[in-house]
Amino acid sequence: MLRQLGIEQGKPFAPDARTTAILTDAAAAGELMAQANTFAKRFPDARYWPDRNWDSLFMMDHSDQRGTGYDELLERAAYFYEGVAFSEAMKSKTPGVGQA
Numbered sequence: 001m002l003r004q005l006g007i008e009q010g011k012p013f014a015p016d017a018r019t020t021a022i023l024t025d026a027a028a029a030g031e032l033m034a035q036a037n038t039f040a041k042r043f044p045d046a047r048y049w050p051d052r053n054w055d056s057l058f059m060m061d062h063s064d065q066r067g068t069g070y071d072e073l074l075e076r077a078a079y080f081y082e083g084v085a086f087s088e089a090m091k092s093k094t095p096g097v098g099q100a
Helices: 017-039 073-085
Strands: none
Touching: 017 073
16 A cells, blocks of 8 residues: 555655655644544443543454454554653653653
8 A cells, every 4th residue: 555655665765746745635634533533432432431521542342453354543542642642742752750
């Protein structure tokens, strides 16, 4: 799937202006999708307690993140967006601080 974007093993990635524009738009759309997927969860059992507005961060049922006939892609995306990309602690490069 990446070859059509000009990404091939052992070759430099040098996208033209058209591909750069497509990838820039796709990154912005992906960010919005990740936000919506994370903050408006539609997963079964996302609520940690039924009488509170707390959602579980880790909702995957399978260690390989694949169920029978489906992949837990949206659950995995929510976890990484909320727990990794969105957290300041995950960005810290100071030893002993955060998750680095």
